Structure formats: C-alpha cells, structure tokens
Amino acid sequence: MSVACFRRCLVIVALIVAPATYAELVIEDAWVRAVPPNSSSTAAYFTVRNSGDQEQVIVRASASVAGAAEIHDWIETDGRKKMVRQHQVPVPAGAKVVLQTGGLHMMLFRLDPVPAAGELVRVCVGVADQPDVCVDAIVKMP
Amino acid sequence: MKATVWRPLLALLLMLGLAACSEPKPELPVNTRLGGDFVLMDQNGLMFNAEDLYGKLSLMFFGFTHCPDICPATLARTVGAWKNLSESEREQVNVVFVTFDPVRDTPEHLKEYLKFFDPSVIGLTGSVDDIADMARRYGVVYLQETAEPGAEQEYMFSHSDFVYLLDQQGRVRKLFKSDFNTEELIADVRSLL
Numbered sequence: 625m626s627v628a629c630f631r632r633c634l635v636i637v638a639l640i641v642a643p644a645t646y647a648e649l650v651i652e653d654a655w656v657r658a659v660p661p662n663s664s665s666t667a668a669y670f671t672v673r674n675s676g677d678q679e680q681v682i683v684r685a686s687a688s689v690a691g692a693a694e695i696h697d698w699i700e701t702d703g704r705k706k707m708v709r710q711h712q713v714p715v716p717a718g719a720k721v722v723l724q725t726g727g728l729h730m731m732l733f734r735l736d737p738v739p740a741a742g743e744l745v746r747v748c749v750g751v752a753d754q755p756d757v758c759v760d761a762i763v764k765m766p
Numbered sequence: 767m768k769a770t771v772w773r774p775l776l777a778l779l780l781m782l783g784l785a786a787c788s789e790p791k792p793e794l795p796v797n798t799r800l801g802g803d804f805v806l807m808d809q810n811g812l813m814f815n816a817e818d819l820y821g822k823l824s825l826m827f828f829g830f831t832h833c834p835d836i837c838p839a840t841l842a843r844t845v846g847a848w849k850n851l852s853e854s855e856r857e858q859v860n861v862v863f864v865t866f867d868p869v870r871d872t873p874e875h876l877k878e879y880l881k882f883f884d885p886s887v888i889g890l891t892g893s894v895d896d897i898a899d900m901a902r903r904y905g906v907v908y909l910q911e912t913a914e915p916g917a918e919q920e921y922m923f924s925h926s927d928f929v930y931l932l933d934q935q936g937r938v939r940k941l942f943k944s945d946f947n948t949e950e951l952i953a954d955v956r957s958l959l
Contacts, residue, residue, distance in 0.1 A: 657834070663831065698836070703907050725839045766842065
C-alpha cells in the first residue's frame with residue numbers, strides 16, 4: 625500500500641469513527657457564582673453553541689467541585705418563581721443556548737470544596753453516547 | 767394694553783413657569799397595604815422586631831440560603847448597590863435578608879453566610895409561623911416544594927423575589943424586581959434620606 629493510499633484510508637477511518645456531534649458543541653463564557661464558604665450549592669453559567677447541522681440534546685452535567693450537577697430553569701406561576709430540573713436541554717443546529725441568572729442555569733450540589741473567587745472549576749455537559757464537552761469556568765462575584 | 771401692565775404679568779408667568787420646572791420629584795408613596803410589625807430573630811440569636819429597623823431606611827429581601835441562583839444574585843446585587851452609596855449614606859441604610867427556610871437557615875448558618883456579602887447585613891429567621899406571618903404582611907408568596915425522587919435537595923422553595931425599600935418608620939415605599947436597575951434604586955434611596 626502506498627503512503628498516499630494509506631493516508632486516504634486513515635482519513636476515511638477517522639471520518640467514520642470521529643465523534644462529530646461531540647465536536648460541534650462548544651462551551652463559551654463560562655463562570656461560576658462565588659458563594660459563602662458554608663454554602664452547599666452554587667450555579668454555573670455559560671453559553672453552549674452548536675455549530676453542527678443537527679440538534680444536540682444535553683442530557684447530563686457535571687462539575688469538578690460538585691458531588692452532582694443538574695440543569696434547571698425558572699418557571700413563574702401565581703407570582704412565584706420555581707426551579708424545575710431540565711433532564712434534556714436541546715441545542716438547535718447552528719444555534720446556542722444561554723445559561724444565565726434567572727433563566728436556565730447549571731446547579732452545583734454538594735460542593736467540596738466550596739470554590740473561592742478567582743479559582744477555576746471544570747464544568748462539563750454531555751449528549752447521549754458522546755464524551756463530555758468541558759471547559760474551565762472562572763469563579764467570580766458578579 | 768400698555769407695556770406697564772403686561773410686562774409685570776409676563777414676568778409673573780415666567781416665574782411661575784420656572785418654579786414649576788424646578789419642582790422636586792414627587793415623593794415615593796407610602797404603600798399602606800403592605801408591611802407591619804413582626805417578631806423574628808437575627809443572626810446573633812437576638813429577638814428582632816420591626817421597630818429595630820426604625821431610624822434608617824431598609825432594603826429587605828426574602829429568600830433562602832440553599833437557593834443557588836436568584837437569592838445569592840439578588841443579595842449580591844442589593845449589597846452592591848448599597849456599597850455604591852457614600853459612607854455616610856450607608857450608615858443610614860440597612861440591608862436585611864429574611865429567610866423562609868428556618869430549618870436549614872439557623873442564626874449560626876445565616877451569620878456565616880451573610881458575612882460573605884457584608885458583615886453588616888441583617889439576617890432574620892424565626893419560627894415557621896412567625897416567618898409566615900411576616901411574609902403575609904409584606905405580600906411575600908412562597909411555597910415549600912418537595913423535590914422529585916432522586917433530586918439532590920429534599921425540598922426547595924418557589925417564591926416571589928422583590929426587594930423592598932422601607933423608610934425610617936418601617937413603611938413600605940417601593941418594591942423592586944430582583945433584577946432591578948441599580949441607578950434607579952440608588953436614586954430612590956437618596957430621595958428618602
């Protein structure tokens with residue numbers, strides 16, 4: 625087999641096995657809210673951009689300092705705002721989803737340790753059957 | 767009409783017009799439907815009632831410390847606005863956080879939690895009934911919600927999220943949404959100092 629043929633085969637194999645959907649999700653502008661040292665939880669905020677041509681659905685979340693992480697949204701009924709866990713967060717093709725205060729946000733539970741302002745926290749989201757997409761989020765007091 | 771007549775008349779009209787232009791902004795109205803007495807406990811474990819706020823303005827917010835998003839965000843925003851006041855203005859304004867989660871928000875927990883934002887923030891807790899009574903007087907709506915099975919927290923609260931501006935007599939003068947405009951809040955505070 626010639627070197628050129630071998631390279632073409634490598635490209636074909638790579639195209640078959642490459643996690644295209646994984647590569648298409650990007651996390652941007654990530655930060656974590658600095659909270660008091662006796663807090664059990666905090667929240668992470670970021671933008672997830674889908675550069676692909678197919679919708680991606682986030683089904684899990686995690687963070688380096690948290691025993692668990694979930695994505696929640698605020699629903700307002702009868703003058704009360706209520707947090708509701710979102711088991712699936714669709715990110716439409718070519719679009720983005722913004723996690724921000726008062727809207728969709730990632731909740732970080734069982735903090736250990738409670739991260740201090742200026743530190744970095746690794747936050748990750750994942751779609752089914754694909755590796756997580758992660759980024760380092762700065763902890764800050766907005 | 768002779769000039770000796772209409773000139774003074776015109777001057778009078780001009781003066782009246784200028785006076786109208788310089789009329790101060792109307793005072794914030796007193797909300798007579800909200801507010802009133804309460805008996806709770808502060809973060810030092812001391813009894814605290816409405817009269818303990820008298821003599822200063824108060825920026826008051828209701829929430830719970832296990833709330834990871836709106837409550838710490840509103841506390842930080844309110845304390846941030848308060849810190850934008852001059853030192854002499856800050857001495858005339860209380861920042862007050864009232865929990866509706868007394869089971870988890872004990873005085874000791876509130877004290878540790880609130881000093882992160884500023885040690886001068888007043889934290890109030892109490893019995894479930896006393897907190898409910900105060901919330902009713904101030905028009906605060908909240909409900910303990912049992913979490914779905916397997917959720918990280920056994921319960922959360924759904925709640926309204928207004929910041930209350932009280933005057934030196936403890937009367938409610940204005941409600942701000944939790945994402946209030948800081949400049950507007952500061953202007954309203956200064957209008958009552």
